[in-house]
Amino acid sequence: MQRAIALVDCNNFYVSCERLFQPKLEGKPVVVLSNNDGCVVSCSREIKELGIKIGTPWFQLRDIARQYGIVSFSSNYTLYADLSNRVMSLLSQFSPDQEVYSIDESFLDLTGIPGRHGDYGQQIRVTIRRCVGIPVCIGIAPSKTLAKLANHIAKKQTMYRGVCNFNAMVAAELDSLLSGIEVGEVWGIGRRITSRLKMMGIHTVLDLKRAPAKRIRAEFGVVTERTAAELNGECCLELEGVTSPRQQIICSRSFGSLLSSLSDLEQAVIAYVSRAAEKLRSERSVAGGIQVYIRTNPHRERDPQYRQSILMALSSPTDNTRLLCHAALTGLRQIYRTGFSYQKAGVMLTEILPASARPRSLFDDIDAQQRSASLMSTLDRINRRMGSGTMQLLGEGLRKDWAMKRGSLSQRCTTEWGELPSVQALVECRNGKRHE
DNA sequence: TCTGGGGTCCTAGGACCC
DNA sequence: TCTGGGGTCCTAGGACCC
Numbered sequence: 001m002q003r004a005i006a007l008v009d010c011n012n013f014y015v016s017c018e019r020l021f022q023p024k025l026e027g028k029p030v031v032v033l034s035n036n037d038g039c040v041v042s043c044s045r046e047i048k049e050l051g052i053k054i055g056t057p058w059f060q061l062r063d064i065a066r067q068y069g070i071v072s073f074s075s076n077y078t079l080y081a082d083l084s085n086r087v088m089s090l091l092s093q094f095s096p097d098q099e100v101y102s103i104d105e106s107f108l109d110l111t112g113i114p115g116r117h118g119d120y121g122q123q124i125r126v127t128i129r130r131c132v133g134i135p136v137c138i139g140i141a142p143s144k145t146l147a148k149l150a151n152h153i154a155k156k157q158t159m160y161r162g163v164c165n166f167n168a169m170v171a172a173e174l175d176s177l178l179s180g181i182e183v184g185e186v187w188g189i190g191r192r193i194t195s196r197l198k199m200m201g202i203h204t205v206l207d208l209k210r211a212p213a214k215r216i217r218a219e220f221g222v223v224t225e226r227t228a229a230e231l232n233g234e235c236c237l238e239l240e241g242v243t244s245p246r247q248q249i250i251c252s253r254s255f256g257s258l259l260s261s262l263s264d265l266e267q268a269v270i271a272y273v274s275r276a277a278e279k280l281r282s283e284r285s286v287a288g289g290i291q292v293y294i295r296t297n298p299h300r301e302r303d304p305q306y307r308q309s310i311l312m313a314l315s316s317p318t319d320n321t322r323l324l325c326h327a328a329l330t331g332l333r334q335i336y337r338t339g340f341s342y343q344k345a346g347v348m349l350t351e352i353l354p355a356s357a358r359p360r361s362l363f364d365d366i367d368a369q370q371r372s373a374s375l376m377s378t379l380d381r382i383n384r385r386m387g388s389g390t391m392q393l394l395g396e397g398l399r400k401d402w403a404m405k406r407g408s409l410s411q412r413c414t415t416e417w418g419e420l421p422s423v424q425a426l427v428e429c430r431n432g433k434r435h436e
Numbered sequence: 437t438c439t440g441g442g443g444t445c446c447t448a449g450g451a452c453c454c
Numbered sequence: 455t456c457t458g459g460g461g462t463c464c465t466a467g468g469a470c471c472c
Contacts, residue, residue: 038440057438
């Protein structure tokens with residue numbers, strides 16, 4: 001039986017989330033910005049039509065934004081994560097085998113599901129739109145890589161009405177579609193490989209599909225070889241149903257303004273370690289090492305530049321925020337240099353293993369460990385219930401001059417009682433939808 | 437003035453061993 | 455003068471993804 005893998009991808013996901021509660025923004029140019037309102041990370045169709053690309057620094061768009069009345073939002077991850085969960089949970093009802101690939105994408109295995117998969121795809125679209133309000137497009141194909149491309153076409157070519165099924169096409173039709181797509185659009189073919197492929201005369205997806213496997217292997221390695229095989233309909237990448245525990249947890253951020261004092265950096269590092277440790281405990285894991293790094297702003301070429309990182313081993317793997325902070329601060333003091341303006345710091349938890357597999361030592365202080373575990377779980381419970389950051393280490397500081405800028409943040413409409421939309425706003429939402 | 441954050445996998449090369 | 459071959463493990467860095 002032919003494999004049928006569907007890729008469901010939300011359209012301009014962050015922008016769609018914002019529009020959901022402000023339907024008057026339908027048809028208007030809207031962008032969502034990264035942390036610190038730095039770069040564009042999601043943009044509406046109207047923005048793409050203006051030639052603006054994802055990743056463009058926002059300050060470079062100030063003039064054009066005024067000219068075209070662009071509406072901008074700071075990123076509201078609480079809102080996006082909640083709406084994503086709703087989409088994913090609905091999608092899980094359409095297939096026994098789902099891989100949630102990212103916040104706005106999910107693979108579904110449709111192999112063996114009876115009926116025409118194109119119709120099934122339309123049914124999925126309508127359901128997501130009606131129940132959550134987010135528009136999605138769907139690509140269906142025998143491999144994940146081809147499903148990605150089918151999705152790309154479903155988004156670009158309106159004649160497919162949001163669902164493109166490669167499995168329903170004859171070979172010549174498919175090849176003609178593939179010959180019209182640049183090779184850089186392929187999942188797994190990034191900027192570097194694209195330019196090297198082009199030097200070899202491989203420009204389109206069809207060119208890569210037809211390239212000799214041995215040559216691709218020799219030039220680019222096993223990963224790209226697999227990608228090419230997937231283009232030929234060979235399914236090399238299986239769906240990964242259960243998410244395996246992470247191997248590293250990173251928390252890093254640029255500061256709202258440049259920092260130079262060690263004490264400011266210490267506050268930020270304590271805050272980042274706290275976030276990372278919270279994630280670690282939520283996965284019931286412990287970490288054996290913690291890496292800290294700091295850097296100046298590489299874009300300010302005239303300023304003296306410095307970047308350094310250090311990996312600290314822990315005497316025994318732990319999930320305790322205070323122990324992790326102690327290691328991180330020891331490291332930070334070793335790499336800190338005076339005379340620089342720092343723009344960013346980060347911490348990375350490594351050597352992660354399940355808490356149940358933590359090695360025991362003869363010298364473990366069982367009492368102290370139990371007290372620490374109970375302190376941490378109380379901390380997490382309070383912050384889950386009362387909101388993140390309700391209870392924190394004093395070392396994070398209270399003023400947080402370094403905290404990131406989020407100038408145009410929307411409400412957390414679906415997760416905070418205090419930020420629920422008013423009845424009137426909801427009526428406006430509904431009326432807005434009717435006009436579509 | 438202002439340029440994000442969080443991940444994974446693979447490979448090359450060095451250290452070390454027999 | 456001529457200096458092997460094969461294996462493992464670790465780390466840093468590159469490339470990719472959203």
